[in-house]
Amino acid sequence: MVCKARKIYRVVTADSNHSSPIAANLLDRPFNMERPDNTYVGGITYIPTKEGWLYRTVWIDLYSKAVVGWSMADPMQAEWVTDALRMAFFKRRAEAGRIVHSDRGSQYASERFRKYLDDRGYTQSMSRCGNGWHNAPAESFFHTLKVELVSSCDFKTRDEAKQVIFEYIELFYNRKRKHSSIAYMRPFQYETEWLNSV
Secondary structure (H helix, E strand, C coil), X not given: CEECCCCCCCCCCCCCCCCCCCCCCCCCCCCCCCCCCCEEEEEEEEEEECCEEEEEEEEEECCCCCEEEEEEECCCCCHHHHHHHHHHHHHHCCCCCCEEEECCCHHHHCHHHHHHHHHHXXXXXXXXXXXXXXXXXXXXXXXHHHHHCHHHEEECCHHHHHHHHHHXXXXXXXXXXXXXXXXXXXXXXXXXXXXXXX
16 A cells, blocks of 8 residues: 555535435534433545545444444445444444434435334434534544545555555544544543443
């Protein structure tokens, strides 16, 4: 892999022009959560490689800003947002009643995704039309990923991009990167502080 300054491209990742049901927006700003695993915020982005686009979805814990679930695929498919959420629920053992928030994209409005949430007792929430602020935590992560990693890397293959991004999330972002919104702590450190206080 060669890392150097490069141009960031724009492609459309959310298709909100569909007839599927739209969930109510259950989030208010500022995002003040009292504990981990109460609310997950999801989003979709794209990573350029020499083989073509690699699409990526993540779920962010709104309390600690940790990436709790993620999936990468090509082409973009509805089922992989479910795969990423399944990872989050398996790793975190999240109980029923949690809020799962996203934009109004067709992947999140799909029957398969809505059924997955209903079957497990999770509550779906969607941003208001044209209001990206309610999805800001996921967008903030994608911006950080692109500035700190993707903008300087020239990935030859999708598999190479997957491996490098995996290491960035699991070895650096969740464990070592400090965030101003959580008192300049690391995501896992912030969660540990909460666990030690209860």
